[in-house]
Amino acid sequence: MSNANAPRGIVVLTGAGVSAESGLGTFRDVDGIWTKYPLEDLATPEGFARNPDFVQGFYNDRRAQLKTSEPNAAHVALARLEAALQAAGRRFTLVTQNVDHLHETAGSQNVLHMHGELLKVRCQACGSVVRWPDDLTSKTHCPVCEATGLMRPHVVWFGEMPLYMDEIEVELSRADLFVSIGTSGNVYPAAGFVQLARRAGARTLELNLEPSDGATFFDEARYGKASDVVPGWANDIMKWL
Ligand code: NAD
Ligand code: APR
Secondary structure (H helix, E strand, O other), X not given: OOHHHOOOEEEEEEOHHHOHHHOOOOOOOOOOHHHHOOHHHHOOHHHXXXXXXXXXXXXXXXXXXXXXXXXXXXXXXXXXXXXXXXXXXXXXXXXXXXXXXXXXXXXXXXXXXXXXXXXXXXXXXXXXXXXXXXXXXXXXXXXXXXXXXXEEEEEOOOOOOXXXXXXXXXXXXXXXXXXXXXXXXXXXXXXXXXXXXXXXXXXEEEEEOOOOOOHHHOOEEEEOOHHXXXXXXXXXXXXXX
């Protein structure tokens, strides 16, 4: 592939698997989060309404975990690739289902968190979204409108609309390469991005520990740990720039 054939636009989707080697649990692996905690009590609006303190506590624990987790080689490789592609005038869009901030810590500049962000909280009274690195209780005051007890994690729960969908769909329609990293391909709309990319004529690549539930939709795949396969792939792309 000569420079002229280097991808004009790349869209990368990441899931929990890209952060697994940074010590953050995935959801559906053998010891995944949803094998230990009741998803319907912790990741649905109904669960939050039933027992807000239980949900706040779950996300407080995950927020505290972030304080001791570092980006791994996969996060770093994606940040380097973004910089190299931008310098070469090529489009690069990083969409993540993850709510951690390891892509940003590794240096990624533009991350579309379609499931929200653990380090942000939202006021249900005024809608303000503010950075919140510490514990959140159901009695926390909103720093903007002073409402008490209406702050919730700025995380998209089952049954809620993911974020940035318009922008994501535009980038998928323009990409000539779509790469899915560390996701089981279980949950829509993220699991359907590979089909949107194919419809737009893009080549598709899966980088995962093992074949995901959407594996058959991909033109190519490289299986292994993200910290191995992602830097290898990113270097292959950068060779052509
Ligand atoms: P969805 O309906 O596509 O979810 C499909 C899968 O999610 C189901 O196969 C099941 O595995 C699980 N699921 C969904 N609702 C469930 C329920 N009530 N009980 C048990 N399992 C359930 O997802 P959605 O409802 O359209 O959610 C919207 C978006 O919110 C999705 O993209 C989802 O990934 C996201 N989300 C984010 C978090 C988070 O912690 N960031 C948690 C949950 C959902
Ligand atoms: N390297 C690469 N891939 C890995 C690694 C690793 N070290 N460890 C695990 N994986 C892969 C697993 O093989 C699996 O396919 O990562 C994937 C993790 O899948 P899930 O646990 O289902 O996580 P994810 O796909 O991100 O879940 C999607 O569901 O609950 C919702 O909103 C939540 O964003 C989450 C969404």
